[in-house]
Amino acid sequence: MLETPVNHPQRKEANFGFGSYLSTLKKYRLAIFLLTTLTAVVSYFLVQSTTPVYRATAVLLIEAQQQKAVSIEEVVGIDTSKKEYYLTQFEILKSNKIAQHVIDKLDLATLPEFNGQLEDTGLLATIKAWLKSSLSTQTTLSEIQATTMLTRQEKLKRKVLATFKDKLTIAPIRNTQLVKISFESEDPILAAHIANEVGNSYIQSNLEARLSITSQTSDWLRERLDELKQQLVESEARLSNFMQQEGLIDFSGINGLASVELTELTNQLSAARDRRIAAESLSYLLNKNKSADAASLSTVSEISNHPQLRDIRLAEIDAEKRVSELSKRYGPKHDKMIQAQAQLATIQRHAKKTPDPTGQRSG
Known part of the structure; x- marks a missing residue:
């Protein structure tokens, strides 16, 4: 017995949909090709115009225990065995003092990568400052220019510092005394130089801090020694006066002591x-x-x-x-x-x- 064929309307609809898509692609193939080509060309020029950024990383060892003749921790009360000590050192590495020291040493404020373009510069900034001050007080043009120059320098300093800290990354390595100092820059040599200089500045700052503590401790010990010497002189004077008043020694002083020793030697002889x-x-x-x-x-x-x-x-x-x-x-x-x-x-x-x-x- 022959089976009656069964119609499949869904398959026909699927074939019809794929064909419509194919016909649409054929119809607009030129426009699609032009759009794709344009997108590729624009992307190529954007990639070529983008400045590459390089990252340099230096590894720094933070020693908790150091060889020293005198334990400074006993004087200033710093416990280098606690976790807070390392967290403090990490924050010091991120501090504005270390960053500003590197900026000044490498003269980074003169590089366009860090200073950028400041707003309200030149004659326009001077005119705005003069108009603002003329409404309140009588100010000369030279004073306005001097004030504007100081304002520009302060803005430039803050801008360079902010840019520097945005590019700087401090990442401690877990369960170690090591910390990674990373810096991003358009110049790979400059990035490596800055990463190393941050570590060197931290070491120099740490040495200066310890030297300052040692100097302060030495000054305190020297002052204390002078006070003890003065107290010793006063105590000896009071003891001598007491012994003279009680008749324990004569007024001949050292000569009297020498005569007593001479008498003893004579008796022995x-x-x-x-x-x-x-x-x-x-x-x-x-x-x-x-x-x-x-x-x-x-x-x-x-x-x-x-x-x-x-x-x-x-x-x-x-x-x-x-x-x-x-x-x-x-x-x-x-x-x-x-x-x-x-x-x-x-x-x-x-x-x-x-x-x-x-x-x-x-x-």
């Missing part, structure tokens, strides 16, 4: 002479009794009272006492008895060979 005389006397007695035995010499008071002989005599007495005590408990052949008798014999032999105070040996 006198004592040394006494000891020398005693030693000479003892030496005379020993030389006079060379043929005498130890028992005879011990009867001489000057010899028997000598500390060395006295110690030996005491040691001999202790040894004899020990032998006497041990003999009551042990026999003569006991080890302790033999050791005690040997110790006594050694002391007795040493007593016979005891050197005299003059360096000779007796016995």
